[in-house]
Amino acid sequence: MSLSPEARDQYVPIIDSILAKSDLNTISEKRIRKGLQEEVGYDLTPQKAVIKQLIMERFDIFAENGGIDASPEAAVATAPATNGHSSATPVEASSPAQSSKSQKRQADSVERESDKTPPVKKKKPDHDVDADALFAAKLQAEENMRARPTRGASARKVQPAKKKTTKAKTSKKVKVEDDSDVDSGSDSKKVNRSGGFHKPLTLSPALSALLGGEESLSRPQTVKKVWAYIREHELQDPSDRRQIRCDEPMRAVFKQDRIHMFTMTKILSQNLYSPDE
DNA sequence: TAGGGAAGCCATCTCTCGGA
């Protein structure tokens, strides 16, 4: 199912003009489609899918051109009021008109204003902000545009502020609570997740033998017990403690003489089965 | 010196927006 060239030719200028008159941060596919429908004067519902695709297409082109002012053919000469700040605005307003609920998030985003570059969670030095900010803004803008079609994607970028707490917890809390064990730790901090991670899994025979006959443990518990075993038997390589030297029982599980701690969890998961299986 | 980020697993939760 596709749009005829004639229809496409008819729709494109209309969509472009709607985009040109709108704030790219707030406009939605639905609104554009409605506008288009009003313009053409008949119901576009049967063609909703292709229309949507076309709208997204035009939207991307607009976005890539750095906003309205850059789009040559549409050239409706509006730009500055809406996207005049080209790249700068979209960064700030990456999640456009989501005022109500997102205030909390906005506060978060203010907090972490320095790491505007979204996907990589590396901390970015604050210097070369100007050059980077520009680049980041551009990337962000592009990403926002691309993310727009998917639900909730536009605002998601604002979110990751919580990362910090997670990190703080993992390294610190682990030490504090130490062997307070997974289950007790989780409910003491009222992390009330009962499923998922804490779901008891059946251990493979080799793993069960390694852990002293345990038949069912949650994943974190399993990892923890394996580490206890490793320490108990001093199986960490002294030169690189991330490397684990496997003794016989461990070799039965991991099938290797040495294993990296990260790989260990991977292989561990292959030795854990859902009780159903 | 302290703290954060790195990989790996994955079920569940959270958030947001589109559509009816």
Added chain:
DNA sequence: TCCGAGAGATGGCTTCCCTA
């Protein structure tokens, strides 16, 4: 206005290394 859907975050565990 409510429901459904999509995508990312979360949580638990570990050690090392780099940065502030």
